[in-house]
Amino acid sequence: MLFWHSQPEHYWPGPGEMYPCSGGNLLRESLALPFLKQEEQNNISTSAELHCPAFQYVLCTPTSPAIKQHEETLTYLNQGQSYEIRMLCNPKLGDFSECRKLLKSVARVVFHDRRLQYTEHQQLEGWRWNRPGDRILDIDIPMSVGVLEPHIHPTLLNTVEFLWDPTKRTSIFMQVHCISTEFTLRKNGGEKGVPFRIQIDTYKANEKGEHVDHLHSASCLVKVFKPKGADRKQKTDREKIEKQSPQEREKYQPSYESTVLAECGPWPEASSSPQSPPATPGLPSPHAFKLLPPERGCSSPSCPSDSPAENTAEALNPCASILETQQWLHKNRFSSYCRMLANFTGADLLKLSRSDLIQICGAADGIRLSNALKARCVRPRLTLYMSREPQANGRHTPEDSPPATYQEVYLEELTATELTSKLAELLSLPANQIQQVSKQGPMGIHILISDLMVRNLPDESCFIAAVTKVQAPEGYHLILR
Structure with a gap:
């Protein structure tokens, strides 16, 4: 008796060239045959086509057995290892056999954790600084099949693009070079690492030959370990489930031989297109990075801008x-x-x-x-009011001099360096020429301002800044009274 191997629904070969797979396909085709009347065959095929997507991407590595029912599958990957992703097109729903036009797909590795999505700029910059010259996502071009014109962005470390023919066999081999523990606060091992999301978006060419019309998007959840760490984690999860009672095992999904990427909402660039399909209900948003505007000449995500006007x-x-x-x-x-x-x-x-x-x-x-x-504004951690000491010109006595005008100084980091830079900007002085900043204390003594003193200043304190120019070394001393 034949058994269909444990595989999610709609895993079918490409229309042009059959993939080698188990004999379960024969059983699967036989199940679609009618049992009683010929009319039932039409009903069965129609129902299958309604639920079968035109595209499907299959990551050829097993899923974790320690995932509970009704949860999204999780797949473990080894750092730097090449993994095959089969690009499949349904010959019945994908009408590409008549017109041999190439499609463009964009593959990305993005954050799944929302906390990291909000700080992706700092996370990527830190990774780039610690791993100069490395990429997050790469294509193993010699092992890939049917991939045309692969393009790797030099600045977008998490994105690759390529063209492919839907009527021919296409397999792209990808390598993920970042591990999940590189983005955790405490690096206690791969099991504590954060999950990533691999997303693939496919576009077709318009009349001008530009691949801008969105066709399909799908993604899957992965964790990346150091070399051979994924194999050890898979074995640990399998042994953990085998020790469970039969009642407890029913709470977990079986480990599928391959990972079928689930349909999801398109990348934000394609979301404005009227042809874009709606996002799959209940699927977590895979969008982790913002997109560059089209006028910048790039169609892939980038880090958010640091411009104050945009923030x-x-x-x-x-x-x-x-x-x-x-x-x-x-x-x-x-x-x-x-x-x-x-x-x-x-x-x-x-x-x-x-x-x-x-x-x-x-x-x-x-x-x-x-x-x-x-539109609530975030209140600054410390607000100070500063006024510059008036210059003595001999025309006014202290009694008839005009009242001092104060300007606010907002501090967020509560450090002496931040206060010095704010005072330099306020007093129109070069920050690198301010030798020291001191505060007048009891008995007229001058106390050098430190980070601890700034943190203990009362909110909304008022000061008059006296500027003294020194010659050796050339610069300024500021005294707060």
């Missing part, structure tokens, strides 16, 4: 139209909810309460959206 939150205008509201959501990192809020104007969105937003977007994003709508 400044702007309140949503109550008179904003539907299009302006969608643009505001994109700008404030709520792209995954644009479809859900597609018919909302600015006034509609502002009418929603905090509890309504939490119910729609979840606890984390609901609170963030509520705060963004109210």
Whole structure:
């Protein structure tokens, strides 16, 4: 008796060239045959086509057996090892046999943890600094089959692009060079590492030959270990499940021989296209990095801009139209909810309460959206008021001199270096020429300002800064009174 190997649904070979696989395909085809009447065959085939996607990407490595039912599968990878991803096109639904046009696919390795998604710029810059010259994602070109014009972005370390023919066999071999523990606060081993998400987006060419029309997106959850660490982790999980009772084993999924990437929402660049399919309900958002605008000549994600103008939150205008509201959501990192809020104007969105937003977007994003709508400014950790000591010119006596005018100084890091730079900007002095900053204490003594003193300054304190120029070495001394 034949058994179909443990494999998720819709794992079929490419239309042009059959992949070698187990004999379970024969049984699978025989199950589609009618038992009683010929009419049932049409019903069965129609039902299968409705639930069968036109594209499918299969990562040829087994999933973890220690994943509970109704949870997303998790696959373990070894650092730097080449893994095959088969690019499959359904010959019945993928109408590409008549017109042999190449498709473009973009593969990315992104963060799954939302906490890391918010700090991806710092995470990537730190990784780039610690691993100069290395990449997060690479293509093993000699082992790949049917991959045309592979393109590796020199600055986008987590992205690769390539062309492929859907009518021919296509397999791309990818290597992930970062491990999950490189992005954890405490590196206690691979088991404590953070999960990544491998996402592949496929586009077709338009009349101008540009691959901008989105066709399909899919992703899977992976953890990357040091060499041979994934094999040890897989063995540990299997032994853990084997020790469980039969009742406990039923709570876990079987370990599939291959990992089928699940359909998901397209990358934000393609989300504005009317041909884009909706995101799969219940699938966590795989979008971890922001996209560069098209005018920068790149179609892959990059780190968010450090420009203060872009980081400044702007309140949503109550008179904003539907299009302006969608643009505001994109700008404030709520792209995954644009479809859900597609018919909302600015006034509609502002009418929603905090509890309504939490119910729609979840606890984390609901609170963030509520705060963004109210455009609450973050209060600085310390506010000081500074005034420059008036220059003696002989025209005014201290009694009839005009009152001093103060300017605010906001501190976030609460360090002496930050205070020095803010004072240099306020007093129009070169920061590198300020030799020391001191505070006048009891009995007229001068106390050198340190980080500890800055942290203990009372909020909204007022000071008058006296500037003294010194010759050797040339610079300035600042005294706060």
